[in-house]
Amino acid sequence: MDSIIFDKLEELASAITVLSPERIGVEIGCGSGHFTVQVALNKRDFLIIGCDLKKDRLEKTLKKVKNNELNNVLLYRGKGEELISFFPDESISELYVNFPDPWPKRRHMKRRFFNKSIVELIYNKLKHQGILYFVTDHEQYFFDVIEVFKESRFVPVFENYFTINLDGYYSTLYMEKFKKEGKNIYFSFMKKI
Numbered sequence: 774m775d776s777i778i779f780d781k782l783e784e785l786a787s788a789i790t791v792l793s794p795e796r797i798g799v800e801i802g803c804g805s806g807h808f809t810v811q812v813a814l815n816k817r818d819f820l821i822i823g824c825d826l827k828k829d830r831l832e833k834t835l836k837k838v839k840n841n842e843l844n845n846v847l848l849y850r851g852k853g854e855e856l857i858s859f860f861p862d863e864s865i866s867e868l869y870v871n872f873p874d875p876w877p878k879r880r881h882m883k884r885r886f887f888n889k890s891i892v893e894l895i896y897n898k899l900k901h902q903g904i905l906y907f908v909t910d911h912e913q914y915f916f917d918v919i920e921v922f923k924e925s926r927f928v929p930v931f932e933n934y935f936t937i938n939l940d941g942y943y944s945t946l947y948m949e950k951f952k953k954e955g956k957n958i959y960f961s962f963m964k965k966i
């Protein structure tokens with residue numbers, strides 16, 4: 774395969790078919806791939822599909838994938854919402870959204886990744902027992918999303934829907950930055966049962 778960065782969903786689909794993975798993990802907003810590579814290294818039976826809007830960030834991810842000689846990663850440049858829609862129902866095992874842009878201003882909130890319909894869409898695309906992972910430093914965005922989760926068919930992995938400063942989760946570039954600043958990191962994992 775010449776490149777693992779795809780702009781077209783049909784071409785990505787062909788590449789997935791060739792690899793015919795047992796399990797698929799999708800990372801929305803993978804940025805420069807810190808998390809992507811760690812998940813791929815630790816979950817060798819997964820095909821990890823990293824998605825971001827920005828080509829330069831995906832190229833950094835690609836470099837890390839090559840340096841680690843990983844053959845279980847594909848990358849998609851485009852909107853996460855479109856990538857998720859493209860999958861058949863019940864086909865994704867895990868979906869990760871780490872530090873999505875918080876869009877804190879009221880007039881920009883419409884741009885946030887999480888809303889009722891994307892949560893419903895993710896629910897449909899996940900396999901039975903599949904998990905949606907959501908991590909952020911942004912308290913207001915986090916608790917807004919928790920309200921959406923509460924209205925969904927998902928079941929929370931943590932009591933009260935969330936935990937703070939969880940150890941053992943793969944780190945991301947933004948996580949490193951916010952931890953250094955002494956900020957709390959909020960985690961919510963939601964399961965389809």
Ligand SMILES: C[S@@+](CC[C@H](N)C(=O)[O-])C[C@H]1O[C@@H](n2cnc3c(N)ncnc32)[C@H](O)[C@@H]1O
Pocket residue numbers: 801802803804805824825826827830851852853854871872873874886945946947948
């Ligand atoms: C705040 S950064 C976090 C990057 C990485 N997850 C981390 O934690 O270091 C958000 C990333 O999401 C990407 N992004 C924003 N909206 C997106 C969308 N609708 N679909 C896919 N990626 C998106 C941005 O380009 C950016 O790389």
